[in-house]
Amino acid sequence: MTTIEFLKPDANITGRRNAIVEGLYNLLPDECVISDERELVPFETDAFTAYRRLPLAVVLPYTTQQVADVLKYCSTNKIPVVPRGAGTSLAGGAIPQEDAVVIGVSRMTRMIDVDYDNRTAVVEAGVTNLSISEAVSKDGFFYAPDPSSQLACTIGGNIGMNSGGAHCLKYGVTTNNLVGVKLVMFDGTIVDIGGQALDAPGYDLLGLLCGSEGQLGIVTEATVRLIAKPEGARPVLFGFDDAEVAGACVTDIIGSGIIPVAIEFMDKPAIDICESFAGAGYPMDVEALLIIEVEGSDEEMDAMLKKIIKIAQKHNVKNIKESQSATEAAQIWKGRKSAFGATGRIADYICMDGTVPLGKLSYVLRETYKIIEQYGLRVANVFHAGDGNMHPLILHNANDPKEAQAAEDAGMDILRLCVDVGGCLTGEHGVGIEKRDLMLHQFAEIDLNQQMRVRAAFDPDWILNPSKVFPLTLSQRKAI
Amino acid sequence: MALKILKPADELEAAQLITNARSEGTRLEIRGNGTKRDIGNAVSADKIISASAMSGITQYDPAELVMVAKAGTLLSEIDKALAKNKQMHVFEPANYGKLFGTNGKQTIGGIAASNMSGPRRYVAGAARDSLLGVRFVNGSGEIIKNGGQVMKNVTGLDLVKLMGGSWGTLGFLTEVSFKVLPRPETQITLAIHNVSDAEGAQLMATAMATSADVTGASHAPADIASQLMNAPVKGGITFMRLEGLKETIGVRCDRVIASLPKGLNIQEIDARASLALWKMIRDVLPFADQDQRPVWRISVAPMSGYKVAAAILNKLEGQVFYDWQGGLVWLRLDDVSNANAQIVRNIVKDHGGYATLIRASEPVRASTAVFQPEIAPLAALSERIKMAMDPSGLFNVGRMSPDV
Numbered sequence A: 001m002t003t004i005e006f007l008k009p010d011a012n013i014t015g016r017r018n019a020i021v022e023g024l025y026n027l028l029p030d031e032c033v034i035s036d037e038r039e040l041v042p043f044e045t046d047a048f049t050a051y052r053r054l055p056l057a058v059v060l061p062y063t064t065q066q067v068a069d070v071l072k073y074c075s076t077n078k079i080p081v082v083p084r085g086a087g088t089s090l091a092g093g094a095i096p097q098e099d100a101v102v103i104g105v106s107r108m109t110r111m112i113d114v115d116y117d118n119r120t121a122v123v124e125a126g127v128t129n130l131s132i133s134e135a136v137s138k139d140g141f142f143y144a145p146d147p148s149s150q151l152a153c154t155i156g157g158n159i160g161m162n163s164g165g166a167h168c169l170k171y172g173v174t175t176n177n178l179v180g181v182k183l184v185m186f187d188g189t190i191v192d193i194g195g196q197a198l199d200a201p202g203y204d205l206l207g208l209l210c211g212s213e214g215q216l217g218i219v220t221e222a223t224v225r226l227i228a229k230p231e232g233a234r235p236v237l238f239g240f241d242d243a244e245v246a247g248a249c250v251t252d253i254i255g256s257g258i259i260p261v262a263i264e265f266m267d268k269p270a271i272d273i274c275e276s277f278a279g280a281g282y283p284m285d286v287e288a289l290l291i292i293e294v295e296g297s298d299e300e301m302d303a304m305l306k307k308i309i310k311i312a313q314k315h316n317v318k319n320i321k322e323s324q325s326a327t328e329a330a331q332i333w334k335g336r337k338s339a340f341g342a343t344g345r346i347a348d349y350i351c352m353d354g355t356v357p358l359g360k361l362s363y364v365l366r367e368t369y370k371i372i373e374q375y376g377l378r379v380a381n382v383f384h385a386g387d388g389n390m391h392p393l394i395l396h397n398a399n400d401p402k403e404a405q406a407a408e409d410a411g412m413d414i415l416r417l418c419v420d421v422g423g424c425l426t427g428e429h430g431v432g433i434e435k436r437d438l439m440l441h442q443f444a445e446i447d448l449n450q451q452m453r454v455r456a457a458f459d460p461d462w463i464l465n466p467s468k469v470f471p472l473t474l475s476q477r478k479a480i
Numbered sequence B: 001m002a003l004k005i006l007k008p009a010d011e012l013e014a015a016q017l018i019t020n021a022r023s024e025g026t027r028l029e030i031r032g033n034g035t036k037r038d039i040g041n042a043v044s045a046d047k048i049i050s051a052s053a054m055s056g057i058t059q060y061d062p063a064e065l066v067m068v069a070k071a072g073t074l075l076s077e078i079d080k081a082l083a084k085n086k087q088m089h090v091f092e093p094a095n096y097g098k099l100f101g102t103n104g105k106q107t108i109g110g111i112a113a114s115n116m117s118g119p120r121r122y123v124a125g126a127a128r129d130s131l132l133g134v135r136f137v138n139g140s141g142e143i144i145k146n147g148g149q150v151m152k153n154v155t156g157l158d159l160v161k162l163m164g165g166s167w168g169t170l171g172f173l174t175e176v177s178f179k180v181l182p183r184p185e186t187q188i189t190l191a192i193h194n195v196s197d198a199e200g201a202q203l204m205a206t207a208m209a210t211s212a213d214v215t216g217a218s219h220a221p222a223d224i225a226s227q228l229m230n231a232p233v234k235g236g237i238t239f240m241r242l243e244g245l246k247e248t249i250g251v252r253c254d255r256v257i258a259s260l261p262k263g264l265n266i267q268e269i270d271a272r273a274s275l276a277l278w279k280m281i282r283d284v285l286p287f288a289d290q291d292q293r294p295v296w297r298i299s300v301a302p303m304s305g306y307k308v309a310a311a312i313l314n315k316l317e318g319q320v321f322y323d324w325q326g327g328l329v330w331l332r333l334d335d336v337s338n339a340n341a342q343i344v345r346n347i348v349k350d351h352g353g354y355a356t357l358i359r360a361s362e363p364v365r366a367s368t369a370v371f372q373p374e375i376a377p378l379a380a381l382s383e384r385i386k387m388a389m390d391p392s393g394l395f396n397v398g399r400m401s402p403d404v
């Protein structure tokens, strides 16, 4: 596939490759610099694997000061920089360009401080999402945002993409759980933003950083909120004869005043794929499943589930499966959690991430099937229904260029639809290169120019991840 | 001399007025309804532009948990609509009218622009966390939209957060959308009597570390506690609020109590009284005294609050009480003629926090930086952000700092 455009590498920079690599070796211990072509290959793409570019060099510093030294060097020499965490971005946010130095934070993995009385943890940016929760779990705490990639993805990348997960319905996404960062600015200046005290005066720089996709600076440390683990958590599984009815049931539950921790939706193709992979015991004679999880003490969970089941019954729910034990709960989640992996076994897929107002879920689902049919493809839907964040997985054969193109085109049509009903292009995966050119469907040029001017306040020369998020037609224009 | 007030009827007119102001070089003070006019440095302006003529809820379907309203819509109107559907703003917007001795009616735009949040802040986020989308006119007279009406959105830079808490220095908000949530069925407050500030901080930390979901944690020394309880009490009181379903709130109460040391004097405050109590805390009513003694709002880590307060009260005469698990310190100083910013800020800075001067007499405010000054590189960045949004420096000149 070649539809997504890459900038022509700047020959002025690639031509100086040897000198630049030498400059990097002068700043860092040898083992922190990667310049050998074969060793650069693992960094040529992220989880948006259809596109790849070898970077000029990769550096993997150990300290904030080293990150600062490299950034200072790059900004002085006007060399583009692509920040990188674990490279699990699904939108191509961490894909390099040939004239750029990748600065990876994967070696910055110290847990610096855990403070239960103030309920915060300070971690280095390369710490994985899951390892925060693992470190504090024995003491009854967790870090709330839980992307499915949490075993691998880093807190730095989570901030870059403002990542979410199944449990964000109750606890919010990264931006709602981050209270401070150490940031290296474009010129190597190191600043602390926020901290344990809430609501710093001045502009909300933390809020701007979340979801900024590495364009505003490099995060080297993060202070995150810890939350006390609930006494218990219990999912219930509902099967419906009709996907749209399942969608309506979601709206009704939310409208009734109950906010569960998670409401996950799976359609028939997704159920088939997950069940044959995981053997989770999902009913096979239904068109849609909802997995709804509530938290609290037994009494609280009983009370909430009673209300939820009553609403589901009003919507003619066909199967109800309540979990009676931790094993049964794990069983219910097993299928859902393996959805991406299971899908990957049967076909190549691209995962869309549009978000729509809750009341439009059913309509968008119906239209999604129509779009997919027009392209002669298949789709499986597994998504966070409680906050309207849809994840159609578009199945195709990536080795067939025509089919791969059709999948990409269908995906773009679905995203346009999400915007047209009042939603947005991406709920938690980010724009990256994937959705860059669709930005003009959601925004007017004037809106994007305003965003780009704010971006330039952080990075006047546009060296930080310069060809992401904004359509190249706009970002390449000198005056904004 | 009274300044002329521009009251655009809609977004297009606002854009036109701001475009004109820019070409005439007219500096504008942005107003909602003026209820927080006394917070922030004095603004130098030639005219006032107010959103008060742009009012009305434009979209609200309770099942979608989102409300969109024009910036000049009164909070009272919004609250009425929310109450009808048993919903609320989870960040508990405060009303400082009584603190200032005014009865101004707050606008939703002013609430977004000031990012002021009440007791639930510590668990449910600030106003900015509920703010989903904005429309505004920038300093070039352009109409800009950002964010939207959905709860998850990473489409481009989050200018919604930037506008939240920008105190009218970056743009004139014309429409905002907020996430709204179901109102809890009921609430109970536990009042723990006879505890010192330090003990209170530890009790709150302990309770917040349980899974009981405490949604308000405040502490008041005896003098303020007497005011809050509307009856004289001998010692300090720590308050903990629980909200939720009627059937299960008792269980959670028990869980909190079980986590605390034995032998405490714990009183249960019922739903009605609890509601009134937290409104008093939210609106800083213990300091709503019809005078101009300086009132500081200090934000630090929860376990630092009582230390900051003790250090300040060691040097200056005044009173304090705490919200946000002890991390929000409300401080009133006795000396009406001096906010003692240097002393307050030096102590707060040692604990890694911020102090904002919320109330003071006109001359005191004129000689005090109201918001804590930022460190040099961040101040320079803020200046560049201001230039990116309002290149001619039209809006609220001097409000956030003398330079921005």
Ligand SMILES: Cc1cc2nc3c(=O)[nH]c(=O)nc-3n(C[C@H](O)[C@@H](O)[C@H](O)COP(=O)(O)OP(=O)(O)OC[C@H]3O[C@@H](n4cnc5c(N)ncnc54)[C@H](O)[C@@H]3O)c2cc1C
Pocket: B029, B030, B031, B032, B033, B034, B035, B036, B037, B038, B040, B050, B051, B071, B072, B100, B102, B104, B106, B107, B109, B110, B111, B113, B114, B167, B168, B169, B171, B172, B173, B174, B396, B399
């Ligand atoms: C002579 C006189 C004296 C007065 N004295 C007082 C007084 O002492 N105390 C008092 O509270 N009121 C006072 N008032 C009332 C006051 O005028 C308000 O009614 C007024 O409109 C100021 O509003 P504000 O927008 O600053 O406040 P809010 O509406 O509370 O706004 C808070 C902050 O948000 C910003 N903001 C508000 N709306 C928007 C928007 N749409 N877009 C972007 N930013 C926005 C504001 O610039 C401000 O920084 C007085 C009025 C008069 C005529």
Ligand SMILES: Cc1cc2nc3c(=O)[nH]c(=O)nc-3n(C[C@H](O)[C@H](O)[C@H](O)COP(=O)(O)OP(=O)(O)OC[C@H]3O[C@@H](n4cnc5c(N)ncnc54)[C@H](O)[C@@H]3O)c2cc1C
Pocket: A046, A047, A082, A083, A084, A085, A086, A087, A088, A089, A090, A093, A094, A105, A125, A146, A147, A148, A149, A152, A153, A154, A155, A156, A157, A158, A159, A160, A161, A162, A163, A164, A165, A166, A213, A214, A215, A217, A218, A219, A220, A340, A428, A429, A465
């Ligand atoms: C199987 C699978 C499941 C997934 N499930 C979810 C999910 O449920 N929810 C979800 O939200 N996402 C999900 N993702 C997407 C992805 O995991 C997230 O976007 C994640 O946050 C990326 O983290 P990372 O460390 O891999 O960052 P990268 O992919 O390396 O980088 C992501 C972006 O952040 C920037 N960046 C990285 N580190 C820094 C830093 N230190 N400072 C500044 N910028 C930086 C990069 O430049 C890039 O733009 C999934 C991905 C996969 C492959």
